[in-house]
Structure formats: C-alpha cells, structure tokens
Amino acid sequence: MSVFATTIPSVAEQEPLIQLLAPDGTRTPHPELDAVISAAAPGSDGDDLATPERLRGYYRDMVMIRAADLEATSLQRQGQLGLWASALGQEAAQIGAGHASREQDYLVPTYREHGIAWARGIEPWRLLESFRGVSHGGWDPNELRTHPYMIVLGSQAPHAVGYAMGLQRDGVVGTGETATDTAVLALFGDGASSEGEVSESFTFAASFQAPVVFFTQNNQWAISVPASVQSRVPLAQRSRGWGIPSVRVDGNDVLAVLGAVRAALDAARAGEGPQFIEAVTYRMAAHTTSDDASRYRPAVEEQEWGEKDPILRLRRHLEQLGEIDEAFIVRCDEEAHELAMELHHHIHGMEDPDPVGMFTHAYAEPHPIVEAEREQYLEYIAQFEDENENDKAEQRGEQA
Ligand SMILES: Cc1ncc(C[n+]2csc(CCOP(=O)(O)OP(=O)(O)O)c2C)c(N)n1
Ligand SMILES: [Mg+2]
Structure with missing residues (x-):
C-alpha cells in the first residue's frame, strides 16, 4: 500500500468558498469577516464598510464601471481603441478589493483592473488612453498609490514584494499605526499564478515577512486555458507551502472580498507577514476584443455564471434590506449612461502623442x-x- 493518496478530490471538495452574500442576496453571518466590515459586530475595530450608504456606493461603482467597460468594447469595435480587455463579471472582486485598501496602500494591478482603478480614483478615460496607444502609463503612480497597468504576466508579484520590502527598510510599516502603516496589494490572474515569478515572490515575501497581500482573481480562464489546467488543488492552497496563510472567497460577493482583503492588508501592515487570497469569479466576456471565447468554452457555462452576477447579487441584498428603491437604480443607470457618453466624446478629442x-x-x-x-x-x-x-x-x- 502506498503512503501517498491515490486520488485527489475535486477543487470544490477540497476547499469551500467563503461567502457572505448568496446569489439570491441572502446574507450569511461570518464572525471573523463581520468584525472587519461591520462596526456593530463583536470584535470590530470601529470601521463600518457595510452601512446601507456604502453598499449603495459599491452598487453604483459596479454599475458605472460596467457601463465604461461596455462602452470601451464598442469604441474598440469602432476602431477607436487598439484593444480592450473587459472586466465584465469581475466587478465585485475589483470594487471590493479596491475599497478594502486604505489610501496609503500601494496597489500593483494587471491590465484588467478597471474596477480597482475606479476605486482608486483613476478616471476611466485614462485607461482608454493606454488601450488607444496614446499614453505610456496614464497616471502618476505615486499620487494615486496605484502602479501603471502591466501586461507581463506575474510581474506584479515581484514588483509588489520589492515595494513591500522597501517599505520595511524605510520604516513606513511596522509602527503599529493602521492609519499610516502601508501595505501592498499585488493583483494577478489564475494563469499568471503559474508563472515562476509568483513562486519566487512567495519565497521573498515569506522569508522577509513583507507587508504584501497577493490577490488572485480566478476568473476560470487564462485566454483559452481553463483554471483546472493551472492547478490540481485550489489556487488558494498554493501559498501554504511557503507558510503564507490564504483564503478562498467568492469573488462575486463584494462583502466577502471586502472583508478578506481588508483583513489581509491590516494583518500585513501590522507585521504579520504576507497573505494570499483567491477570489473565485468569472470572465464574462472574451479574453480581449481580439479573442472569440465561443471557440473554446460552452455558452451554457456563461449562462450559469450569469446567474451569479455580482451586481444583481448586491442589488438583491439591498432589496432584502429595504435599502434600495427604483429611483436610485434608475439614477445609477442614467449616470452610467452619461459616463459612457462622456467617454465616447472624450476619445474623439484625444490628441496623438509626440511620436518621439x-x-x-x-x-x-x-x-x-x-x-x-x-x-x-x-x-x-x-x-x-x-x-x-x-x-x-x-x-x-x-x-x-
Ligand atoms: C509573461 C507573459 N506570458 C504570456 C503573456 C500573454 N498573455 C497575456 S494575458 C494571458 C492569459 C492570462 O490569464 P490570467 O492570468 O488568468 O489573467 P486574465 O487574463 O484571465 O485576467 C497570456 C498568456 C503575457 N502577457 N506575459
Ligand atoms: Mg484568468
């Protein structure tokens, strides 16, 4: 008889998802994360990230960024953008993680982080500039504490760890002051998590107990390669061999993401070392406007995930709380339409840059x-x- 297990259970069997909001909007209590997001929960540090007003704010953010995303896809089809990478379906993961970060934190995004950009105060037209090829970056990373988009897969991890180790050496972390101590959030996808750079970054982060949080949006696909090919175990488990604690959360649940990312960043800034979060979500659109997802994935899969839509889920939750009305929903839709129209007009006014x-x-x-x-x-x-x-x-x- 072998001492090794001969069968490996399915990913879902190996590790359940942490979920605070079910797809129908029902709220499940979660003592640890409730203490992070709700001031009324036992053990809370007084921050309230889940007041009705904030929840409505996250809803509006998601509606706005989805409208900007759809408009960007149209602009690419009209020949105004070279390419667009849609974040459709990943709004809760990104708006949740973006708002979980504190102002002084430093975020290192990929190329699909439009909700993160929005939450950090980066105007959507700046993203369009990059995808139109008229800007080399789009914003001042120091001012907005958010690194430029990077397409090189996995590069976010060593940059973030290097930044975090720099913070340690500059003494910008470890004073025990939540209001000023800085932590770093590295964002990358399920496919990127297979890059050697991510493993190497785990080594440095763990060895030096760097104040960094690794946040993977497992959107199920790396272009045409399914997540099941990236790993036989839940991605969340990958960091544990390095001694980096991790959780697997429902990435279409804005509250679960908000709680997990805020808890992880606060632990990192408090000197508890690196943390890893896998947010399970879905890339609703094709990889980019150059891709045709119908070539490699069944429409029924897209329909199944459509029922777990993150925006609809938060709306149902707000309805259950009696904290949203038709007038608010209509106003959000109108503002989102206005944003899309602004982007449409703005792009026609964008000047070509000096070629040198x-x-x-x-x-x-x-x-x-x-x-x-x-x-x-x-x-x-x-x-x-x-x-x-x-x-x-x-x-x-x-x-x-
Ligand atoms: C080092 C490197 N190798 C290959 C590519 C080409 N490439 C761009 S996106 C992508 C798939 C990435 O998938 P994932 O990390 O899951 O992120 P997602 O696109 O799903 O957000 C690939 C292979 C690249 N940009 N960088
Ligand atoms: Mg992916």
Missing part, C-alpha cells in the same frame, strides 16, 4: 544612445510625412 515622446522619458538625464535613436526615428517617420503629402496632393489632383 518615448525617448524623452526613457531616462531622467539625457543619454547619447537614446539621442541617436531619437534622430534615427525622426528620419524614419519623415519618410511617411512625404508619402502623406503625396497622397494629399494626389487627392487634390496635383502632380506629385
């Missing part, structure tokens, strides 16, 4: 190689200016 701007910002000081490359590039693009002039002359019927 990328050389200006390569280094803080001038550099002879960069200068030579700038000159070379100016000569290169000058050829097209001649061609453009010729085209225009032809259109006017002149001899070029």
